[in-house]
Amino acid sequence: MLYQSQKIAHWYFRIALLLFGLQVIMGLWLAFNYTFTVPQSIVDKFPFATARAMHTNLLVLWMLLGFMGGAYYIVPEETGTEIFSPKLAWIQLIVLVVTGVVALIGFIFGWTQGRPLLEIPRPLDIVVVIGALIFLFNVGMTMFKAKRWTAIQGNLLGGLTFLAILYLFGIPFYQNEVIDWYYWWWVIHLWVEGAWELVTASIIAFILLRLTGVERHVLEKWLYVELGLFLFTGITGTGHHYYWIGAPKYWLWFGGVFSALEPLPILLMVIDTLDHVKKRKTKIINPFTWTLLIGGAVFHFIGAGVWGFAHTFPQVNYYTHGSQVTVSHGHLAFFGAYALLNITVFYFAIPKLKGIDRYNPTLGTIGFWTTTSAMFLMGLTFGISGVVQSYIERVVGLGYMTAQDYLRTWMGVTFFLGLIFFAGVLIIIYDLFFIRPAEEEVL
Amino acid sequence: MSQKTAFRIFIIGTLASGVLFLALTWDTHRQVETLSHADKLSPQVIAGKRTFEKYNCNDCHTILGFGGYYAPDMTRVVQRVGEEGIRFRVKNPERAFADSWRKMPQQHVSDAEVENLIAFFTWVGNINNGDWPPQDSKKRMTRGEEIAVAAGGLSPGAAVFQNRGCMNCHSLHGKGGTFGPPLDTVGRRLDLERIEHYIRNPKSINPNAKMPPQKDLSEKELEEVTKFLAGLK
Incomplete structure (x- = not known):
């Protein structure tokens, strides 16, 4: 840590970690609902829908807090100055966390916008926008005053601004269900396959720069190529969500072709990361950061790239659309691309914020392998469920619940794997809260 | 490859895809009017959409394939179970799913709201969406x-x-x-x-x-x- 104001990031990270834990608990409850019969009296008071709203909103909230914390950590070092206003950063954190807590409690009482992933009620959306504006103003002013522009911070700010603008498309009430879903994907797809990729790629470039000593211009060159490919394939690739919503037929072509190319930039990112590690000019101090960085890049490619590709063509998607296949892809992609990125940032920044040069990686390593293995197996069990469901319900044409009968066992296995995943998450949370310096003799 | 070339790839890639996407968005708006029968969007259909959102139905059910995957898709629900089937299930889920191992919550939806929901589902069921879902094709x-x-x-x-x-x-x-x-x-x-x-x-x-x-x-x-x-x- 070089600048005092970077300390704010620590609280963003800590709260993000707690919300991550809460998200997984809600996920366990959802898997339980898929496996066992929950009595009517409980379903009436706490339906699956409410738990799902909490599970997904916790995901968005903890990841955004992670990104914002990451930005507050990175921007001072990139600009070479303190954050414009640490006070605003605190206000922003409080505003967002309070909004999040009110929203989660509101869900239990049925206060919701009623649209998947965008359940936060419209009055609270305004508060979220205010929080985002404070953040962009604060980060933007820091860069503006420093008058030092780098590709990394530029793309980071660009990605975060893009992210905030897209959120606006999720706020209005659309009368036409088709148009509603059309713009719903502007938030969801253009976030995860657009804005978030910008943020991710910039953060990875920053960490690589700090750790490898590879020249900035080499890193930034690859950053631009990756982002160009991400946005080229990702923006029009949104069309793979428009196959069956009542949009024109040409989306089958545009969506299919562009999204089939979407794995390319991710693959480039994996190769590029490995290459920079190979050509590093500095000594590796914390090898665990590498495990995380490369593990994340590979998982990103499998979860988002391979799994996405698997059902992106209309001919396949006709049968798998809206089944557990989507759930499988969603879990692998979010975990591989964004959960691991955040964890990487936490393991990179938190020790430095605590003034620890070399930390003891034992618990972190156990946590990493537990969560990644459990999540990969969950991707498989969700995937098997999805294929079985697609075949029985969509190809053979038996009823929805008949198909669900066949999935029950696999969802039970998923629940069990979820418990293992949760154990891994608890280890990571504990480790990051109480991380200790490595003892010298370990050298 | 120089940094300048890389930057050019970034700008051209982004702009090309962005412009194409916005143009298609404009055309989609035009065509959705007919494909979705937007002229039949009556106040009751819109009220039904609000009801659908009020009870957060979409976090268990999918519609046009999006939402929770915990309950059947609603796109062609009118064709599948009929209006009376919808009424019975929404009003008396505890009876409709008494023998099912998966339940639906009793949300005390009013009669008027149920009728609005049916109007909404009827409208959605007629969207020309490439014959999806296959099970109702x-x-x-x-x-x-x-x-x-x-x-x-x-x-x-x-x-x-x-x-x-x-x-x-x-x-x-x-x-x-x-x-x-x-x-x-x-x-x-x-x-x-x-x-x-x-x-x-x-x-x-x-x-x-x-x-x-x-x-x-x-x-x-x-x-x-x-x-x-x-x-x-």
């Missing part, structure tokens, strides 16, 4: 029936009965829905001709019938399923 259902006949050793009529959603309401040997009467011995009560009329237009045989007329069945399907039901004695 009129073109493809016969394929499922053929598979059931070939692989399941079912008579063609039994395959129609199983695949055409009859069991959403009716049961055989205790398997199936509870909304309509069990049909184990329907052949004793009604003869072949009456069953055929009943399926086409239930009210012509029983004025109090809640079953919707089965307009989607082809002549061949009607003939086979009638033969099958008449034989249940």
Whole structure:
């Protein structure tokens, strides 16, 4: 840590970690609902829908807090100055966390916008926008005053601004269900396959720069190529969500072709990361950061790239659309691309914020392998469920619940794997809260 | 490759895709008017959409394939279970799903709201969306029936009965829905001709019938399923 104001990031990270834990608990409850019969009296008071709203909103909230914390950590070092206003950063954190807590409690009482992933009620959306504006103003002013522009911070700010603008498309009430879903994907797809990729790629470039000593211009060159490919394939690739919503037929072509190319930039990112590690000019101090960085890049490619590709063509998607296949892809992609990125940032920044040069990686390593293995197996069990469901319900044409009968066992296995995943998450949370310096003799 | 080239790739890639996407968005807006029958978006349909959102239905059910995956898709729900089927399930989920291992919450939806929901689902059900979902497709259902006949050793009529959603309401040997009467011995009560009329237009045989007329069945399907039901004695 070089600048005092970077300390704010620590609280963003800590709260993000707690919300991550809460998200997984809600996920366990959802898997339980898929496996066992929950009595009517409980379903009436706490339906699956409410738990799902909490599970997904916790995901968005903890990841955004992670990104914002990451930005507050990175921007001072990139600009070479303190954050414009640490006070605003605190206000922003409080505003967002309070909004999040009110929203989660509101869900239990049925206060919701009623649209998947965008359940936060419209009055609270305004508060979220205010929080985002404070953040962009604060980060933007820091860069503006420093008058030092780098590709990394530029793309980071660009990605975060893009992210905030897209959120606006999720706020209005659309009368036409088709148009509603059309713009719903502007938030969801253009976030995860657009804005978030910008943020991710910039953060990875920053960490690589700090750790490898590879020249900035080499890193930034690859950053631009990756982002160009991400946005080229990702923006029009949104069309793979428009196959069956009542949009024109040409989306089958545009969506299919562009999204089939979407794995390319991710693959480039994996190769590029490995290459920079190979050509590093500095000594590796914390090898665990590498495990995380490369593990994340590979998982990103499998979860988002391979799994996405698997059902992106209309001919396949006709049968798998809206089944557990989507759930499988969603879990692998979010975990591989964004959960691991955040964890990487936490393991990179938190020790430095605590003034620890070399930390003891034992618990972190156990946590990493537990969560990644459990999540990969969950991707498989969700995937098997999805294929079985697609075949029985969509190809053979038996009823929805008949198909669900066949999935029950696999969802039970998923629940069990979820418990293992949760154990891994608890280890990571504990480790990051109480991380200790490595003892010298370990050298 | 120089940094300048890389930057050019970034700008050109982003702009090309962005411009294409915005142009397609503009055209999509134009075409969705017809594809979705936007002229039929009555105040009741819009009120139904608000009801759908008010009770957070979409976090268990999917619609057009999006949402929670915990409950059936709502895109063609009117065609699948009929208006009365929707009313019964929304108003009395504890009875409709008494025998199911997965439940639906009782949310005390008002009568007016249920009617709005039905208007909304009817409108959604008519969106021209590339014949999705496959399980409710009129073109493809016969394929499922053929598979059931070939692989399941079912008579063609039994395959129609199983695949055409009859069991959403009716049961055989205790398997199936509870909304309509069990049909184990329907052949004793009604003869072949009456069953055929009943399926086409239930009210012509029983004025109090809640079953919707089965307009989607082809002549061949009607003939086979009638033969099958008449034989249940």
